[in-house]
Amino acid sequence: MDILKYTEDHNRFRQRLREFIEKEVTPYVDQWEKDKIVPKSAWRKMGENGFLCMFLSPEYGGIGGDFLYSVIMAEEMAKTNHTGLITMLHTDVVVPYINTFGSEEIKRKYLPGCVSGECITAIAMTEPGAGSDLSSISTTAVEQDGEVIINGSKTFISSGINCDLVIVAARDPSVGNAYQAISLYIVESKTPGFSRGRQLEKMGFHSQDTAELFFTNCRIPAINRLGEKGSGFYMLMDKLQQERLATAIGAIVAAEYILEATMNYCRKTLVSGRPITKSQAVQFALVEMATEVKIGRIFVDKLIADHMEKKSIIIETSMAKYWTTEMVRRVADRCLDLFGDFGISEECPIVRAWRDVRVMSIFAGTNEIMKNIAAKFMGL
Numbered sequence: 001m002d003i004l005k006y007t008e009d010h011n012r013f014r015q016r017l018r019e020f021i022e023k024e025v026t027p028y029v030d031q032w033e034k035d036k037i038v039p040k041s042a043w044r045k046m047g048e049n050g051f052l053c054m055f056l057s058p059e060y061g062g063i064g065g066d067f068l069y070s071v072i073m074a075e076e077m078a079k080t081n082h083t084g085l086i087t088m089l090h091t092d093v094v095v096p097y098i099n100t101f102g103s104e105e106i107k108r109k110y111l112p113g114c115v116s117g118e119c120i121t122a123i124a125m126t127e128p129g130a131g132s133d134l135s136s137i138s139t140t141a142v143e144q145d146g147e148v149i150i151n152g153s154k155t156f157i158s159s160g161i162n163c164d165l166v167i168v169a170a171r172d173p174s175v176g177n178a179y180q181a182i183s184l185y186i187v188e189s190k191t192p193g194f195s196r197g198r199q200l201e202k203m204g205f206h207s208q209d210t211a212e213l214f215f216t217n218c219r220i221p222a223i224n225r226l227g228e229k230g231s232g233f234y235m236l237m238d239k240l241q242q243e244r245l246a247t248a249i250g251a252i253v254a255a256e257y258i259l260e261a262t263m264n265y266c267r268k269t270l271v272s273g274r275p276i277t278k279s280q281a282v283q284f285a286l287v288e289m290a291t292e293v294k295i296g297r298i299f300v301d302k303l304i305a306d307h308m309e310k311k312s313i314i315i316e317t318s319m320a321k322y323w324t325t326e327m328v329r330r331v332a333d334r335c336l337d338l339f340g341d342f343g344i345s346e347e348c349p350i351v352r353a354w355r356d357v358r359v360m361s362i363f364a365g366t367n368e369i370m371k372n373i374a375a376k377f378m379g380l
Helices: 008-023 026-035 040-048 068-078 087-101 104-116 232-268 280-308 314-338 341-342 349-361 367-377
Strands: 119-126 138-142 147-158 165-171 182-188 196-200 212-222
Touching: 008 026, 008 040, 008 068, 026 068, 040 104, 068 087, 068 232, 068 280, 087 104, 087 119, 087 165, 087 232, 119 147, 138 165, 138 367, 147 165, 147 182, 165 212, 165 232, 182 212, 182 232, 232 280, 232 314, 232 349, 232 367, 314 341, 314 349, 314 367, 341 349
Parallel strands: 119 165
Antiparallel strands: 138 147, 147 212, 165 182, 196 212
């Protein structure tokens, strides 16, 4: 019995998405990889066709869809073998902060653009001196006369070049408690005092723009604070379950793509007139990897179902995030070996995938942090 129940609406959405990707995404992926960025026009096309923020209600431009629409998006995008059009970050990580914690005025101002693709979002937590430990952030936010003045810098910000809107984690320097000092603020990219630094060169994720962001006496209206002052850390904790689940989904669909591409190559490649899949060593390698991927898929599907039922699965998503991201690294590495000499060529699809999956064990909280979280909630 399948764990996830897809309806006809889901199936129609998947078919529309496949047709869109075939026409508007796949033909351009190689160029986007060379350009190190996806043009904003591609985001707008995604929005125009209903492929962004599907969970939002129709009053904000969405279709009121469930989380399975995002799962479908991840599965179909994985087949394009690129990470530049990183819609899960926009749809399932950043925009939910605005939808859950923003005032009605803020939601009506920003959410329609998030759906249409006119407004690309980013979240700025990581700093040069603060990564997974949010209590160490040094970017400050001082509220004064109905405004908030932000000063500081952020780094490794996904969509940092393309973003029109950034959710910034900053701290009130007058509050002693590190966690209670943190608030989240919405900053428009055209705000005076906001600037972009370098677009960072990375080992993988070449078509995904990652950048430094700087805030120098950046003034925003106080209404752009999300929720109550000092509640930023708790907001982040509330949403990190979905972010880590989204990362686990990304790892699973990447592993499935890598394994399928490798099996197809092995079936077609002949050695001494026979497909290399007839080699027992190759068979064992493929079966062992297929078993791991299948186990991971069942685990993640169960977590998707639990998440949709609004269950607290902090331990399980932490486990899934660390295990699936390490598993996909093992699969990518082993599959690359099966390509032999072809595995050193950029024409080999696994080369790009091998680079791209390496960082997955680091972002959304390092895997060491995931184990710490699981241990804490297990009472260890």
